[in-house]
Amino acid sequence: MDFELTEAQKMFREAIRDFAQREIAPLVEEAEKNASFPVHLFPKMGELGYLCAGYPEEYGGAGVGKIGDCICVEEISYHSVGISAGIMVQSGIATEAIFRRGSDEQKQHYLVPAIKGQKIGAFGLTEPNAGSDAAAIQTTAVRKNGKWVLNGTKTFITNGTFCDYVVTAAVTDKTKGTRGISLFIVDKDAPGFSRSRLHKFCARPSETAELTFEDCTIPEKNLIGEEGSGFRYVMETLTGGRISHASRSLGLARAAFDAALKYAQERVQFGQPIAKFQYNSFRLAQMAMEIEAARWLVFYAAWLYDQKKPHVKEAAMAKLFASQVAERVTTEALQLHGGYGLVEESAAQRYFRDCRMGTITEGTSEIQLLVISRELGIR
Ligand SMILES: Cc1cc2nc3c(=O)[nH]c(=O)nc-3n(C[C@H](O)[C@H](O)[C@H](O)COP(=O)(O)OP(=O)(O)OC[C@H]3O[C@@H](n4cnc5c(N)ncnc54)[C@H](O)[C@@H]3O)c2cc1C
Numbered sequence: 001m002d003f004e005l006t007e008a009q010k011m012f013r014e015a016i017r018d019f020a021q022r023e024i025a026p027l028v029e030e031a032e033k034n035a036s037f038p039v040h041l042f043p044k045m046g047e048l049g050y051l052c053a054g055y056p057e058e059y060g061g062a063g064v065g066k067i068g069d070c071i072c073v074e075e076i077s078y079h080s081v082g083i084s085a086g087i088m089v090q091s092g093i094a095t096e097a098i099f100r101r102g103s104d105e106q107k108q109h110y111l112v113p114a115i116k117g118q119k120i121g122a123f124g125l126t127e128p129n130a131g132s133d134a135a136a137i138q139t140t141a142v143r144k145n146g147k148w149v150l151n152g153t154k155t156f157i158t159n160g161t162f163c164d165y166v167v168t169a170a171v172t173d174k175t176k177g178t179r180g181i182s183l184f185i186v187d188k189d190a191p192g193f194s195r196s197r198l199h200k201f202c203a204r205p206s207e208t209a210e211l212t213f214e215d216c217t218i219p220e221k222n223l224i225g226e227e228g229s230g231f232r233y234v235m236e237t238l239t240g241g242r243i244s245h246a247s248r249s250l251g252l253a254r255a256a257f258d259a260a261l262k263y264a265q266e267r268v269q270f271g272q273p274i275a276k277f278q279y280n281s282f283r284l285a286q287m288a289m290e291i292e293a294a295r296w297l298v299f300y301a302a303w304l305y306d307q308k309k310p311h312v313k314e315a316a317m318a319k320l321f322a323s324q325v326a327e328r329v330t331t332e333a334l335q336l337h338g339g340y341g342l343v344e345e346s347a348a349q350r351y352f353r354d355c356r357m358g359t360i361t362e363g364t365s366e367i368q369l370l371v372i373s374r375e376l377g378i379r
Contacts, residue, residue, distance in 0.1 A: 005067070012064055013071045016050055020075045028080045031205035032350065037086050038205070039120065039162055045087065046117025052091040055099060059107065060115040066240065066305040070247035070298060077251030081354035082205030084248050085361075089158045090114060092244055093362070094121025096237040097167055097183055101225035110165060110185060122163035124154035124186075124211055125234055132367050134169075135178045135231065139213060141170035146220050148184060150192070150213035156361075160209025161197050164188050168213075169230050176228060183230035185222045192216030202353040239315055240305055241362050246298045246318035249326035249358040253291050256326070256351040260284065260333035263348075267338075280336065287329045294322040313375035320368035323358030330355040 005013065027038045045051040046060075054069035055061025062068060069091060076084040098111045113119035130136040139152025150170055157166065166186050173180030186193055192215045198208045225233060261284055264275035274280050301318040304311035330351040334341040341348035359365045373379045 005071075009064070009067060009071065012053075012062070012068055013075065016072050016075045019045075019048065019050060020079050024076060024083060025079045028083070028205070031080065031083060035199065035204040035207075037159070037162065037207050038083065041083070041087070042090065042117035042120055044117065046115060051087065051117050052095060052115040054091065055095070055111075055115055059099070059112055066243055066302040067299065069244055070250075070302045073244050073247040074251035074254070077248040078255045080205060081248060081252050081357055082203035084251065085203050085206035085357065086159050088241075088244055088248065089123060090117075090121055092241045093123035093237050094159065094163070094165075094167055096240065097224050097233045098185070100236060101183075101229070101233050103221070105221065106185065106224065119164040120159055120162060122157050122159040122166040122209075122211075123237075124157050124160070124166045124168040126156050127153060128155050132364060134234065135181070137169055137171060137181065139168070139170040140174075141172050141182060141184060143172075143220070148218050148220060148222065150184065150186065150216040150218065152213050154211040154213075156198065157195075157209050157211050158206055158361075160195050160211050161207040166211060167224065168211075169234055170213075172227055172230075178231040179228050181231040181234075182227045183224040183233050184218060185224060186213070186216060186218055187222075190216050190218050202355075203357045238362060239312055242315040242319040242368070243298065243301045243305055243311070245358065245362050246294070246301065246315075246322035249319075249322035249355070250291070250294050250298050252351060252354055252358070253287075253294065253322070253326040253329040256330045256333035256348065256355075257284075257287050257291055259347055259351070260287070260329075260336045263340075264336050274336070283332055283336070287332055290325045290328060294318075294325040297321050313372055316363075316368040316371040316375070319358075319363070320365050320372070323355070323365065326355040326358050 031038055049062040053062040053064050053072050057063040073084055073088055095111055095114050098106050114121050125134055127137050141148045141150045168184050168186050169181055171180055172182040194212045195209045264280055265273050267274045297318045301311055301314040304314055334348045334352045337348040
C-alpha cells in the first residue's frame with residue numbers, strides 16, 4: 001500500500017497549483033460578474049499541458065492519467081468551480097468518446113486540437129425530457145444521401161455557447177432501445193445547428209446552453225465508433241467523469257475550509273478569535289476530517305481507474321460523498337462568516353452557491369445511489 005503521490009505527481013501538483021494561483025485566480029471576479037468564461041484559458045492551458053492532461057502524450061496530453069486529471073481539477077476548482085466546469089468538459093466528456101472510440105481521422109481533427117486548446121468541445125446528452133433517464137433521449141439521426149440528418153434539442157450543455165463542436169447522442173433506431181443510440185460529432189457550422197444561452201445562479205463563469213438541431217446535416221464520417229453503440233460509449237465516459245467531478249467538489253470544499261479557518265482565526269468576538277470557541281474549533285475539525293475522507297475516496301477511485309481495475313462503485317461513491325462534503329463544508333463556512341458571508345464580495349457565498357453543481361450535474365446524487373445499489377447487487 002502506498003498513500004503518497006509520486007515525486008512526478010507532486011511536481012505536477014505544484015506546477016498546476018502555481019499556474020492556477022497566477023493565471024486563474026485573477027480572472028475569477030470578472031468571470032463571475034459577467035458570467036462569461038475566459039476562453040483564452042483553453043489555448044493557454046493546452047500549451048502548458050494542463051488541459052486534457054490525462055490523455056497520452058502521443059495525442060499531446062501530459063500522460064498523467066486520472067490521478068493527474070484529478071489534481072488539475074482540484075487545483076482549478078479551488079479558485080473557481082465555474083471555470084473548472086468548462087475545463088473539465090473539455091478534458092473529459094467532450095473528448096473521451098473520441099479518444100476511446102473515434103477513428104484516427106476524428107482523433108487528428110478533433111482530439112489533438114482539443115488537447116491543445118485550439119478547438120473547444122461540448123457534450124450533448126441531456127434533453128428537455130431526458131435528464132437522469134438518458135436512455136429516453138428523443139433527438140434522432142437519420143442517414144440520408146450519404147449524410148446524417150439530426151433533429152432535436154439538447155439542454156444544459158456546458159461550453160455550448162462557444163464550442164467548436166459537440167459530441168451528441170441521438171437515436172438511430174427507435175426499435176432497439178439503448179442499442180439504437182449512436183454518438184456523433186456536430187461542428188458549430190453544421191447547417192441547422194443553433195444555440196442559446198441559459199443563465200444560472202451558480203458556477204456563473206461556466207456557460208450553459210440549449211442546442212437545437214433542425215435538419216442539421218453532418219458528414220457520414222462524423223459517427224463515432226459503431227452505430228448503435230453510443231449509449232455504451234456515453235456510460236464509459238460518464239463513469240470516469242464522476243471521479244473528476246468528485247475532485248471538483250474536493251477543491252471547492254478545500255477552498256471553503258481555508259477561507260473559513262482564516263476568517264475564524266481573525267474575527268474577534270467576546271475578546272477572542274471565534275475559532276477559539278470550542279463549538280467552532282470542533283466544527284472546523286469536523287470539516288477538515290470530512291475533506292480528508294473525501295480526498296482518499298477520490299484518489300482511490302482515480303487510482304483504480306488508472307490501474308484499469310473495476311471502479312464503477314468507487315467512482316459513484318467518490319462523486320456522491322465529495323459533493324455531500326462540499327455541501328456541508330460550504331454551509332459551515334458560510335455560517336462561520338456570519339453576516340459578512342452573505343455580502344456579494346464574499347467568496348463564502350460563492351462557494352455556498354457553487355456546491356449545488358456537485359449534486360446535480362453528470363448524474364444527480366440519487367443516481368449515484370442507484371449506481372452504488374446496483375453494484376452492491378441490491379437492485
Ligand atoms: C450547470 C449544468 C451543466 C450541465 N452540463 C451538461 C452537459 O455539458 N452535457 C449534458 O448532456 N448534460 C449536462 N447537464 C445536465 C445534467 O447532467 C442533468 O441536469 C442531470 O443529469 C439531471 O437531469 P435533470 O436536470 O433533467 O433532472 P431529472 O432527471 O428530471 O431529475 C429531477 C430529480 O429527480 C431525481 N430522480 C430522477 N430519477 C430518479 C430515480 N430513478 N430515483 C430517484 N430520484 C430520481 C433526480 O435525482 C433529481 O433530484 C448539466 C446540468 C447543469 C445544471
